[in-house]
Amino acid sequence: MPLSPGESPGFLLWHTTLRWQREIAxxxxxxxxxxxQFVLLACTWWLNKEGEHPNQLAVARQAGTDVKMAxxxxxxxxLKGLIEREVDPSDTRSKRLRVTEAGSELAPRSIEAVxxxxxxxxxxxxxGELVPLLKRLAHPSD
Structure with missing residues (x-):
């Protein structure tokens, strides 16, 4: 017998996620x-801050997004002037990413808002319970 929607963890998570996404938007x-845009800017900013000059694939992986969409x-x-994409000298098919001055100002402000x-x-x-649970659910093999 299927669970009612109000008792289904997946259905409740779906609705929770939609509500959370509306709040973030x-x-x-x-x-x-x-x-x-926020997630990709924040990931690029953070990787740059850590001394990395990531390519689009690295940022997409960090963000957990599809590479083409990223x-x-x-x-x-x-186009908004928040990042620069430069051809990687070691692989001309790859683009290295750097947050611009405007992006470096906007990233921390947007992170604070989120x-x-x-x-x-x-x-x-x-x-103290939510983050460990979410980590276990997001990365069960860790």
């Missing part, structure tokens, strides 16, 4: 970024 709207979104971020939205959204969860 609302937090990012004043900044002028979509959720996926390439399109990274082009949009480039972290605040996350804190408000996940506030009902027991302190």
């Amino acid at each position: 609302a937090a990012l709207a004043p900044i002028g970024l979509t959720h996926v 390439s399109q979104v990274l082009r949009t971020l480039e 972290e605040l939205a996350d804190a408000q959204f996940f506030e009902p969860a027991p302190a």
Whole structure:
């Protein structure tokens, strides 16, 4: 016998995810970024901050996104003046990514907005339990 929607973990997670995505979109709207633009900008910024000069594949992997979709979104971020895509001298098919000055100013502000939205959204969860659970669910082999 199937579970009712209100008792199905997958169905509840689906609805929770949709609500969370709406909250993140609302937090990012004043900044002028979509959720996926935010994720790719933040990942590029973080990798640059760690001294890396990542290519599009590395950023897509870091973000957990499809490489082709990431390439399109990274082009949009480039058009917005937030990142630069440079041909990799060691592989001319590859593009290395660098956050521009404007992107370096926007990334921390957008991360702060998303972290605040996350804190408000996940506030009902027991302190210290949510992140370990999400890590186990996201990476069961770790």
